[in-house]
Amino acid sequence: MSVPNEPDPSLAMHSWNLTPQQASEVQKQLAAQTVRTGEPEGVQRVAGVDVSFNPRDPKALVHAVVVVLSYPGLEVIDRQAVSAAVDFPYIPGLLSFREAPPILAAIGQLSQKPDLVIVDGHGYAHPRHLGIASHLGLFLDVPTIGCAKSILVGRLAAEVAEAAGSVAELLWRGEVVGRAVRTRSRVQPVYVSPGHRLGLDSAVEWVLRCGRGYRLPEPTRQAHKYSNLVRQARQPTSLNGLSGAK
DNA sequence: GCGACAG
DNA sequence: ATCTTGTCGC
Numbered sequence: 001m002s003v004p005n006e007p008d009p010s011l012a013m014h015s016w017n018l019t020p021q022q023a024s025e026v027q028k029q030l031a032a033q034t035v036r037t038g039e040p041e042g043v044q045r046v047a048g049v050d051v052s053f054n055p056r057d058p059k060a061l062v063h064a065v066v067v068v069l070s071y072p073g074l075e076v077i078d079r080q081a082v083s084a085a086v087d088f089p090y091i092p093g094l095l096s097f098r099e100a101p102p103i104l105a106a107i108g109q110l111s112q113k114p115d116l117v118i119v120d121g122h123g124y125a126h127p128r129h130l131g132i133a134s135h136l137g138l139f140l141d142v143p144t145i146g147c148a149k150s151i152l153v154g155r156l157a158a159e160v161a162e163a164a165g166s167v168a169e170l171l172w173r174g175e176v177v178g179r180a181v182r183t184r185s186r187v188q189p190v191y192v193s194p195g196h197r198l199g200l201d202s203a204v205e206w207v208l209r210c211g212r213g214y215r216l217p218e219p220t221r222q223a224h225k226y227s228n229l230v231r232q233a234r235q236p237t238s239l240n241g242l243s244g245a246k
Numbered sequence: 247g248c249g250a251c252a253g
Numbered sequence: 254a255t256c257t258t259g260t261c262g263c
Contacts, residue, residue: 050253051253051254052253052254052255053253053254053255054254054255055254055255055256056255056256062254090252090253090254091251092250092251092252092253093251093252095252095253098253099253120252120253121252121253122252125252126252127251131252132252132253146252148252148253149252149253150251150252150253151251151252152250152251152252153250153251153252185263186262186263191252252254253254253255
């Protein structure tokens with residue numbers, strides 16, 4: 001049973017201010033708390049999250065956004081953005097220590113929590129089984145799906161057929177960690193893996209259900225568009241402000 | 247030691 | 254991720 005005044009280990013969050021080595025250890029610890037079975041219930045709001053930034057920005061600002069769509073209508077019903085300076089560098093396998101904080105801040109600004117979140121990145125298909133989708137799922141305690149545009153670890157067991165809806169297993173160290181999904185014919189597949197609180201089959205089903213004929217599922221596509229809009233608005237180029245305005 | 251390597 | 258114009262194919 002839980003002891004009064006003692007923090008519950010299962011709910012213990014952690015600091016984001018860590019060294020890469022410490023971050024890697026935290027991932028191993030959190031991976032064990034991940035739930036990769038089941039499926040989201042009564043989904044009415046599906047969110048997409050994404051982050052954009054300018055590599056040359058001296059302030060190292062990143063623009064994190066969350067866009068909430070209705071389901072099954074897939075219409076945008078809410079969106080929030082947070083721009084913040086980040087110190088943690090991009091290191092393959094440690095993406096969440098750079099992007100999760102601002103994303104969590106943006107989601108915290110929503111008036112209502114989404115029932116499902118599709119993340120631009122991997123979930124279980126990660127060297128320590130804790131991609132950014134899994135990490136966000138644990139912190140939010142909401143079902144999350146990792147939907148990446150390229151592979152981090154593993155190889156496909158077979159080629160993905162050309163037809164939309166075709167899939168192929170993503171194997172790593174003798175285990176199926178995700179699935180390549182052709183969301184549209186003649187385009188590169190996306191790589192789907194469970195983040196938290198749902199299984200691989202369900203994750204793939206939801207990615208397809210949220211598709212609108214484009215490579216990326218609608219929540220992710222809308223988040224990508226919005227993050228770019230925010231970046232361009234809050235980070236004007238050096239060659240303007242003198243011509244068109246006023 | 248060498249190659250791979252989400253965004 | 255971002256830098257960039259036109260261009261090939263459905």
